[in-house]
Amino acid sequence: MFPPTSLLTTLLLALSIAASPVEVRNSPVTLPIVRKLNVSDGTINLLKRDKSYVVAIQERSFSALDRRDDSVPVTNDAAVGSYIVQVGIGRPATTYNLVVDTSSSNTWIGASTPYVKTSTSVNTGQLVSFGYGSGAFFGTEYTDAFTLSDGLIITDQSIGVSSPSMAFGFAGVDGILGLGPVALTEGTLNNQPVTQIPTVTENLYNQNIISQNVVGISFDPITSLTGTNGELTFGGTNPAKYTGSIAYTPITATFPATFYAGINGSITYGTTTLLSAAGIVNTRTALIYVATDVFTEYQSATCSTLDEATGLLRITSTQYSALKNLNFEIGSSTYALTPNGQIWPRSLNTYIGGSSSAIYLIINDIGLPSGQGIDFILGYTFLERFYSVFDTTNSRVGFATTKYTNATTN
Structure with missing residues (x-):
């Protein structure tokens, strides 16, 4: 434990009792x-x-x-x-x-x-x-x-x-x-x-x-079997891991998402709105999951097909070139998952049971129609593009862009 009389602890305690929610930096x-x-x-x-x-x-x-x-x-x-x-x-x-x-x-x-x-x-x-x-x-x-x-x-x-x-x-x-x-x-x-x-x-x-x-x-995209790619920070955030500022949104009141790191948000593909509902942020799931009707619309819009070998949606190089941003509008901010951010790292295709030349999408079916209270789940493939903050003190979740938000590593 850090000495209670240290300058850093004194500063952090002073910040914690401020009248409005504050962001503790350099935890x-x-x-x-x-x-x-x-x-x-x-x-x-x-x-x-x-x-x-x-x-x-x-x-x-x-x-x-x-x-x-x-x-x-x-x-x-x-x-x-x-x-x-x-x-x-x-x-x-x-x-x-x-x-x-x-x-x-x-x-x-x-x-x-x-x-x-x-x-x-x-x-x-x-x-x-x-x-x-x-x-x-x-x-x-x-x-x-x-x-x-x-x-x-x-x-x-x-x-x-x-x-x-x-x-x-x-x-x-x-x-x-x-x-x-x-x-x-x-x-x-x-x-x-x-x-x-x-x-x-x-x-x-x-x-x-x-x-x-x-x-x-902080999770950074990875294109090899192993590698240092992020961190957990308790008690605040690490500004070196994100760009700009963190935008926060309150924990949703929608049941059952409110029991988790639940947020309200809208999802659009290009300019077409696919969903406006509550969902959760989850480090435990790998992929991004959306309600079945939204998944069907996304599959149609991307002209993708379901790949039996992997269970993922698959697109051609021509379809990849035509991919549009998948936008997550959360609070007053929009987080754009670029075409490259929507695909599994191609250098790892063979390690996940796929073809080395294929292009697989990381959006998948949640298994229920929209309107169930958890209509999307943002797994770690989303969090590898955006810094996330789970703020229990102020009942909110925050996101920020990173140097990997627009990366073409995949």
């Missing part, structure tokens, strides 16, 4: 992230995993209605096609590789590396579980020291402790780092259906390690 909790693609995990499997998680988001939201009676190194793990963060738990710390998930909030371990108990480990005696569509875990709640970087330790952090036999769909990783709203933890302690569990970000804030409950996320 002290910022470290690089790395992404790698597992060549043994084909796109069709990634698509199936993505879609099963999309279904879980939708089903979890409806069950929620029933219940109403700083930065760390990250890699894109092959086994699940998601970004992975390394953390330490216990003192001395054991290192665990956790999936970064903004659409769930429980943090848990044990899918691969066994939990090593130390003097800081406390068994609360509570059973904890959660389902993700593409996987699930069952285990026991502990509190323990939680290390994000050298010398940066959260005390008494709640974690779920599972085992390989009780964690399903997480081969190759150790568990989840839940960065979503704390309300998503409600009901995960099996005998306490209305209890909420403080998240890692909340405890960073509550223990005065960061001055605001904010996470900034």
Whole structure:
């Protein structure tokens, strides 16, 4: 933890009590992230995993209605096609590789590396579980020291402790780092259906390690199997990772998107409006998902065909030349996904089960018609073009352009 008398901490605390929402820049909790693609995990499997998680988001939201009676190194793990963060738990710390998930909030371990108990480990005696569509875990709640970087330790952090036999769909990783709203933890302690569990970000804030409950996320496009391509920043943003200023929009009131990093927005292809509705921002899904009727319109407008080998839309070089921007109008700003930003990196085609000469689109079908309350999901292929900020303190989500927004790397 940073000394409370340090100049930086004093400045951040002063900013946090300002009368209007402020942006904390140069957060002290910022470290690089790395992404790698597992060549043994084909796109069709990634698509199936993505879609099963999309279904879980939708089903979890409806069950929620029933219940109403700083930065760390990250890699894109092959086994699940998601970004992975390394953390330490216990003192001395054991290192665990956790999936970064903004659409769930429980943090848990044990899918691969066994939990090593130390003097800081406390068994609360509570059973904890959660389902993700593409996987699930069952285990026991502990509190323990939680290390994000050298010398940066959260005390008494709640974690779920599972085992390989009780964690399903997480081969190759150790568990989840839940960065979503704390309300998503409600009901995960099996005998306490209305209890909420403080998240890692909340405890960073509550223990005065960061001055605001904010996470900034930077993902850069990647065209090779491995490479450093971004960062997580807890407590603020890193101006070096974006251009211009961050534009914020309030969390939507639309159910069920309001349970997540939900936003209102419109989607246009060229000048044709395809959708005006609520959706969510999600680091866990790879692709961009839109409601079925919108997907059909997009497919027609791009003259694309469904590729059986990958499950993605495929276009010809001539059709690529005719592609128009896919615009996301969020708040008062428009974020244009260029033609190059709408396609999977061609240098990685063979690693996802596709043809090296093909052009695949990253827009896919959410599986339900529009009007369901989550009509689009912006996965990490969107976030690789735009910097994102999840600001729980002020109930808002922010975006900014980056030097890769108009890149032609794909």
